[in-house]
Amino acid sequence: MKKKFIFIANWKMYLNFNQEIEFATSNYDNLLKLINKNNIILCPSFLNLKTLIQIFKETNVNICAQNCSDHCKGSYTGQISATSLSLANCKHCIIGHSESRKYLNENENDITEKFKQLINNYISPILCIGENEKDHKNQNTMNILDNQLKNILNIIKNNNIKQHIYIAYEPIWSIGTGKIANIDHLENIFAWIYEKIKKLTNKHIKLLYGGSVNSKNISILKKITNLDGFLIGKASLNFQEFKKIVKS
Numbered sequence: 001m002k003k004k005f006i007f008i009a010n011w012k013m014y015l016n017f018n019q020e021i022e023f024a025t026s027n028y029d030n031l032l033k034l035i036n037k038n039n040i041i042l043c044p045s046f047l048n049l050k051t052l053i054q055i056f057k058e059t060n061v062n063i064c065a066q067n068c069s070d071h072c073k074g075s076y077t078g079q080i081s082a083t084s085l086s087l088a089n090c091k092h093c094i095i096g097h098s099e100s101r102k103y104l105n106e107n108e109n110d111i112t113e114k115f116k117q118l119i120n121n122y123i124s125p126i127l128c129i130g131e132n133e134k135d136h137k138n139q140n141t142m143n144i145l146d147n148q149l150k151n152i153l154n155i156i157k158n159n160n161i162k163q164h165i166y167i168a169y170e171p172i173w174s175i176g177t178g179k180i181a182n183i184d185h186l187e188n189i190f191a192w193i194y195e196k197i198k199k200l201t202n203k204h205i206k207l208l209y210g211g212s213v214n215s216k217n218i219s220i221l222k223k224i225t226n227l228d229g230f231l232i233g234k235a236s237l238n239f240q241e242f243k244k245i246v247k248s
């Protein structure tokens with residue numbers, strides 16, 4: 001049987017307010033046709049979350065936030081709580097993306113708190129992890145990932161979490177660069193993450209790959225064992241390219 005993959009379009013801040021709505025409305029029918037054996041999740045800016053949730057209500061296209069606050073409420077100017085996301089009917093949220101770790105100075109404790117906020121609000125977290133190029137070259141990847149997973153896996157182990165949880169392995173040096181790691185490396189990493197999770201819990205955590213996914217490399221990436229889907233940045237901005245990735 002053909003495997004059902006999840007395709008998450010992480011639009012970052014590439015599209016402006018109008019372009020996000022234009023993408024959703026002009027590709028509405030084609031997106032629904034693409035769903036079939038796949039799951040599609042779109043991640044617009046905060047400003048358009050509610051509009052896209054409205055546009056795709058009663059369809060299987062899901063809408064995801066690109067981040068959330070590590071606090072429940074209070075004097076945190078510029079932040080958005082998981083409670084608000086939940087009240088806006090947003091069911092998914094990315095946390096720990098390397099760009100948020102870098103530009104917003106997020107550390108493991110912040111990301112752990114965000115994970116807890118999401119769990120408490122019944123939102124599915126999409127936790128991003130990944131090593132930089134130096135650590136990759138020094139074969140330090142597993143130590144880095146171990147540290148990024150430690151707190152989160154403890155929470156999963158000690159709680160009966162009902163919603164889906166996603167872990168996206170995104171080597172930082174692959175994001176937006178056109179470079180992907182060799183397939184043996186990816187096979188090893190995903191097998192290692194899979195085994196690590198299996199030792200702790202029976203819950204199926206969905207494993208995603210992200211970093212320069214495009215229509216040319218998707219068919220070989222789809223062969224990786226233990227992989228449930230993809231987090232796609234740049235290549236998700238052009239509907240024809242996105243369609244090729246999903247349909248390949």
Ligand code: PGA
Nearest residue numbers: 175176211212232233234
């Ligand atoms: P990219 O981004 O596909 O443009 O490399 C992926 C991501 O950052 O999630």
